Amino acid sequence: MTDNNSHDSTDNRTATDGGVAGQPGQSHRDTDYLSAEVNLLNPSTPFMRDHLRIVWTGFVIWFVIVFGPVTLTRLAPGVMTTQLPVIGFPLHYFLVATVAPTGALILSFWYSRKRDALDAKYGIDHQTTEETGRSGGDAAATDGGERTDGGVDE
């Protein structure tokens, strides 16, 4: 539903990645995440850059949904309290009581879909880990094997 609204590369490239071969998958393999600084305002890996683009887009929309209606009601009480046709709500009441919670729910769904798509784009597969993880503790080794060069140096 909400997931193909202009959001750049993620959708187009999911098809081509196939796990390893694609460009993002390659950059994921080449990235040593344990040596890349974590800073909300200054993402240091391609993955985090892509991820934060989604996060901030969602955050801005969220902010408008949450604080927009009540602020408009403060600024223009006359317009905002007009009664809606058919359902009978005053506009401000409907926007706050129904649209805001629903908006947050839709946004959450959108974000989780986007994040899954991002994982696919970078060739990250949670499924195998979940399954091996459930079968027992030995799985740590298989997973650790994938990391190889990541974070050996200390």
Add this chain to the structure above:
Amino acid sequence: MTGAANVVLQSGLLPEGLNVSFKLVPAILVLSMLLLFLAIGFVFRVADTENMWVAGRSIGNVENGMAIGANWMSAASYLGMAALIALSGFYGLAFVVGWTTGYFILLIFMAAQLRRFGKYTAPDFVGDRFNSDAARAIAAITTFLIGFVYAIGQARGMGLVGLYIFGDIGLPGLSGYQSMVVFMMAITVGYLTLSGMLGATKNMAVQYTILIIAFIAGLYVVGFTGGYSTVLPQIEYGMLISELGSEFSEPFVSGSYYLWIATCFSLIVGTCGLPHVLVRFYTVESERTARWSTVWGLFFICLLYWSAPAFAAFGTDLYGANVGEVYGDPGMSSAAGDVIVVLAAQLAELPQWFVGLIAAGGIAAAIATVAGLFIAGSSAISHDIYTNIINPDATQRQQILVGRLSIIALGVLTTLAALDPAAPIAALVSYAFSLAGSVLFPMFFLGMWWENTNRQGALAGMTTGLVIWFIPMINEVVPNYLGGVEGPFSAALSQWVPAIGSALIAVPIVFAITIAVSAATDEPPMETKRVVRQCHSPEPMTQQQTAEDVVTDGGETPADD
């Protein structure tokens, strides 16, 4: 009308209009529900800490979503929110918005990262992230305090609703309301000390089912018999709004714009800082589950939050028609408001067993949340203070004993404070949100998203947060417990730093102090930074791994151990 007259006299905390008497079928309903919780708790009883605190990290998407929902939807959602909407109109909607939309922030900034960090409790995060037992202790005390403040509201809810079902059981020396608080809290604590988090998580899914069915069925039936609605009461109550008096919908009559924003903001950051919410992400099987269970959780929460304003509207109209004026003087009391959901069903003349079902849902909501809070509070004491600081050699037996003792201590404290509560349910609960938002949220947020946040910064920030939270609490809430003192000590202070929304002021200040102090002192050790980086790495981790495991040994032994 006749029912109203005799109960008002009994005590200030008896809701007028509520039929207080022992009712057999509702009583059987509630008692069998409690027995069911105990049975589930017994079947899934635990004897080791891994299961007690994080349910073996085995919980899946929908189940965790329901647990998030049940854990979350306390008496404050089930009873208190409809009360605030009925009594304070548009201002009450700040609670609807704050308590739902906060989950999005939790989802995008924290859920998966927390799962990757993968410790046991919220104070664990603070202690390990900032390498400081002092920080751990402050976080643990805060967690305990949150459990205590939050649970007062729940105890009040259980006491008020219990009155409808059991009547005045009349413990010697206590009023009907007080006896019921003691009775209900004794049951809650008994069940909690038997089962730990695993039992609690299994229970929460059951509790969610009970409470959502009771609430929504109640709404549909009240709407239908009252002639208010047919298929979608969540939208149809809109037609009723214009008839309810301007107090119900007119903006900013019972709370200024500033107060609205402050409350909403506090509830949002509080959501992201509440230990019993955060710990839900430690119990799931993977970080992807952490994300999707948040979406599920929010959906389950929205089911109730779409419905609560409708319930408030129906209840307000029924109250106006059957009991007396809702607004003005004397108007509806806060105690009656707090049971408006039950009251609406009773005034719609629904059968007693059905009203009992709605009341039972309220009790399930309160118990589920108290369970989550007390588990979080007791693990803070037993795991974070006792095991990590006082007695590092503690056996599992000792840890569990301390955990159980602290649950009992929390129960006793809460019961005492709830005997004469200072405010309506939702207001009591929101004090806990201000606290979580002011002290824990900035630590989690900065700790996760800025690797240079260090020990000194965290200590300075948390102390500041605690101080800013205490000031309005002393200013506004303490006078209620003192004889002869009226209202807030300082009106100006309570206007700009309201106890109900103090996080709006506290959060920016705590952020600034934490960042400034961190920047002025040494950077945290590389080891810590690498743990933070691991929390953000997209590389999947296994079920039982924590970020620290990966950083210390996961990288260097590929495939051959």
